[in-house]
Amino acid sequence: MAYKIALAGNPNSGKTTLFNVLTGSNQFVGNWPGVTVEKKEGYLKSDHEVVVVDLPGIYSLSPYTSEEVVARRFLVGEHPDAILNIVDGTNLERNLYLTTQLTELGIPVVIAVNMMDVVTKNGDVIHIHRLSDELGCEVMEISALKGTGIAEAARTAVEKAKARMHPEPKHNFSGSVEHAIAHIEEAMAGRLPKGQERWYAIKLFERDMRVIEELQLPAELIAHIEEDIRSCERELDDDAESIITNERYNYITALIRECYTRKNAPGMTISDKIDYIVTNRWLALPIFAAVMCLTYYISVTTVGTWANDWAANGVFGDGWTFFGHFVPGIPSVVENALTNWGCADWLVRLVVDGIIGGVGSVLGFIPQLLVLFFFLAFLEACGYMSRIAFIMDRIFRKFGLSGKSFIPMLIGTGCSVPGIMASRTIESERDRKMTVITTSFIPCSAKLPVISLFGSAIFGGAWWVAPSAYFAGIVAVLCSGILLKKFRMFRGEDAAFVMELPAYHWPTPRNLLRSMWERSWSFIKKAGTVILLCSMLIWFLSNFGVANGRFGMVTDMGDSLLAAFGNLIAWIFRPLGFDEWSCAVATLTGLVAKENVVSTFGVLFGAGELSENGAELWQRLSEMFTPYSAYAFLIFNLLCCPCVAAVGAIRREMHSAKWTLFAVSYQTGLAYCVALTVNQLGALFAGRGSWLGTAAACLVIAGFLYLLLRRKKPAPVAEEKREGAAV
């Protein structure tokens, strides 16, 4: 018989650390049904009969954010055998607010007061027994960081779980509220799940729309309850939701007065002193810029590039030298082995070029990812990440993005893959999705060769080409923010920026390494599955085809299936000004890696080995493109569906094929519209425009402006709320 213990607590209360200590490496990471909120489960190290479920970090069980709803649904619906509630001892007052709600669920609660080492160091005392008596549940002192008290806390929780008791909460509201709640319980007799009557009654009193929806009560019953609520509201001159919240906090304030002895009056803590400088009016932005430059410089420019070169050109390339010994790269080793075994040539090519080449170019990112994720984990764990949101919020929220969206965008200039994965630090699900969708608009380092090729070949190396590409990327991000926010799926109230600024602290190396590894590993797994398949598919398409009347491997890419397919779809790009099949093929191969756009032109034009700036191609390209169709091609390739690795990362972060498809279609659709406008208006100004093209461009602009400027419809939450009130 397996027992389930839910681990609940505020964000920044040390929940993740505790979970890691409790379960060790026996963890499964998935996601909660229907939302992109990560779900972690694991077997208790000391007792394999017990499953620990890590709930998302929450402040309350209100019905509004997806994290809170997920936690509620689990606690009420799946009814775990016990709740281990981790509480930050240095911030007892706000942390106990969640506790007062957890104790009402009819599930045994064990409270683990964390950071006791800090509390003791400050000379403060928490009267554990008193707290335990008042709250009616076991209270244990622990330090997740130092590892003290955890075994005892876990043992107590397991005992409670195995005893299967239904505890009564000791905490009461004031007379008139209790009166109303008792009335509601009475009116609902027989309709509420056993053991959870009080929880449901309180939620009905709060007019919690999710509970009202779930219970499907007849209208007269709701009206009856409404009377009780109204009379209580009149008496206390406040609305029901505030009454409950106020009373919870008043109760806690009284509790703290009895159970917490503070040694010194709170003065400037170390955290305050750090913030005095770090979020200072004048210093905050320079410090932020310095931190970002350092992070970017180390993970993308120095260590990242060095490690990437080693991985891409050494391990997955020709070979590398290790202390003076030459170590051949994986491709040549495998190629030799396969040839020696007498494998067919096509199989050798498939394994070496298709699989190792494709997956290798993706795995080449791993060292860079490791370094980057280490830094991000540090910024997150030490508390600076919330300061970043604090500093940058003003700029990004104008465009419907979060203050933390800055980090994915910045990292995205190096590579979209870690950029997209860095979006995981954004709490709001909506902001996170929007950031994931828009990050790849920022030109990554693989798009630079494409930009520089076209800049030199068509525009004579004009200075403005590269900056304009970045500018276009940024504008695409910001406009998408405004535009997407107005669609139903992204609608909803602006995520409130009511954010805790947690006290700074040194993270443990163990936690940093763990977080770094978890994120990188999920990417490696993706590379082994989706990306592997895509690489093989594209390799197959570009190497097989019909030549001299029979199907087989082709030496000229012009005969390949990919080229045939390119021919087939080339007409799609006619409005964008490039309808030659080679452009379509280059765009398709760009899906493996964007720098392939350049090399594909090289192969198709028979240019052989390309020099750094692709000078061999300039002549042909300038014959093929007009300046505006060239710019349209460039813009299309920068904004459209990113490379397979980035799509894999999007899939990983979205946890949903549907959302991934939406992201990719949106990106490609936007790219198409922008490129069309560029080409058609360019032609118009050059005096070669057609009325049809111009009309199409005008239509696109009009549609775009409409989507951008139309008024946002009221949020569905507010609508439901009003309906609820009308009842």
Next chain:
Amino acid sequence: MKTLKDVRHGHTVRVVRVHGEGAIRRHIMDMGITRGTEITVRKTAPLGDPMELTLRGYELSLRKADAEMIEVE
């Protein structure tokens, strides 16, 4: 009506009522801003928004637009 938005840096005020409705209001209250709570305004972010507050022994940041919903003494 005096709101939290008008409070100058370094001053401490007491909450009278939280106006507004829906998720944001509930979230503000859940974070401990309820009737009678003492709030100290620490500073505003370098770009003028949001504000940094101290209440119930911890630091909270809040946009000015939301601070406007909080009536203070």
